[in-house]
Amino acid sequence: MTLAVLNVTWQTLADALSLGGIYALMAVGIGLVFGVLRLVNFAYGQLVMAGAYAIAYASVWGWPSWAGILLCFGIVLALTALMDRIVFRPLRTHSPAVMLVATFAVAFLMQSIAVLAFGQLGTIASSMGPLNQPWDIGGVQIRKIAIVSIVVAAVCLALLQLLLRRTSVGLHMRAAAMDFRTARLLGVRANRVIGGAVLISGLLAAVSAVMLTARNPQVTPIFALDDTIVVLAGVVLGGLTRPVPATLGGFTIGFASGILGGALPTNQSQYLPTFLFAAVILVLLVRPNGLFARADGAAERL
């Protein structure tokens, strides 16, 4: 069974969907922090990198894979909490440029710590290997991770929407995101609520780390750096102001880069970033507020 449109096979399509799923997860994490803090967290990729190292070292030490995943969640959440307390909270009232550059500094810092501690060459996270085995579906070989990441992304998104829309914690988050001072005056523990949102974004970073190490077990200090950049572009492309457009943007750019990677002839595949970012620029010129953003600008932020 083949799907021979522009060289795109079912395999490529499934891989593109799975990359879209992982990027959607990262996009939710970035979009959530932006929603509550007005902060583009560039250090998000380094959180994913830290989680990936946790998995890699757990598998080097011979731990079972569930223990590696637990370690990954623990480390990423601890780092996220630390980042929120030391960097985000003191800078909350400052201009977006200052906050963005502060997250650059954090990203720099974490990357150089990784270089000093683990070296440039990287470590192999072999425990996620089984997820990379293919399933045979109707004559098409589809890697398990492709399906797992799509399902996980959908479940995480649904849970997050439930939390934001149907619980009082979610209501507090949306209130704090919209107007920090008024929310405080009305009795919302805004610091705690915002800290909670940042922790959820850390949780999503840990999930993304598991998915990304399954796709690419070679963990280096620049692990997830390129992905974060593409996701950031995707998030702005979709519309940064609310989670659903941001997620759709992340999915779109992951899917598009997966399809482009498969459709481009091999002698042109190194120009993938050129095509991808040219498309991003074109879309932004036509729809500067984002592809999926609503027309009314002053809407809620979460």
Place this chain on the structure above:
Amino acid sequence: MRKLPELVAPAVLVLATALLGLVVSSALQTYFLDTLLKVAIVVALYVFIGNSGVLSFGHISFVALGVWTAGVLTVPESQRAAIMPGLAGFLSHATVGNVPSLLLAACVGLVFAFAVGLPLMRLSGLAAGIATFGVLEIVNNVLRYYDKIGPGLNAFSSVPETTGIWQATIGALICIGVAFSYQRSRFGRQLRAAREDPAAASAAGISIYRQRLLAFAVSGALAGLAGGLYVHMLPVEIDSLYLDLTFLTLAMLVVGGSGSLLGAVVGALAIGGLDSFLSAAENGVDLAGWHLDLPTGTAVLAVGALMALVLIVRPAGLSGGREFSLGWLKR
């Protein structure tokens, strides 16, 4: 004339750095050259970001184009086939001298920034940030792989090394001079007004789009010039003109204080100086009879930590976003 200290203070800082660079050993002089070129790049960034308040991640692509222009045109013709075997058309034989290559680098920066700015300056905020980042990605990607126009992943070797301490100083001073005259001109003032209050500026008849475009083109020219100076200093690889340099120069600008020319220069000198000192110490330096030898990677670590610290303690930057004035001395 009352505003002259705004120009003199940054220029004096640069000259002091240059004089210090003249007296140290030639091994250490490289670090001073590098810091002076960082000043040129950060001042180029400042002309756009400081005056407009819009972030740009694309300026290192103008530096890269400056490197490419000056590099490809000054490699001696006899060695061009060995270094850049794929070169096509006039690029395979056209050769220019040192000063013309720098002027051409600035022109290419100017023209490219203008062309890119024509559509992109309509955007603002994060959309502008991501779109300019896209420009960086595309330029880096094309220069890295398209070997008909350059050395691809290889370094621009055999370029005449004319950027000594004098050429670097003059380059940095030219950038500071242009930045000063721009921000004192009516165009600079209009753009700064638009930065403070876009609605009021538009109502007063200022075309924000045109003013941003002008600043973008001017800063593109300065970035191109800095790139030309850079390739005449050492064999540059295209890969070194990408994310790390983008973040480092932006951090220099923000740490120094993006609102003032003084801030741009102070940030570049402070972080550049610290980075140079620690990098030198990684190879071992003798300081007043004291031998200092740090493990590799300490420099990046310390610079990252310092950047975060300055931003948390003093978010408006070291200069507080203000220019130098004589009043500072009287207090």
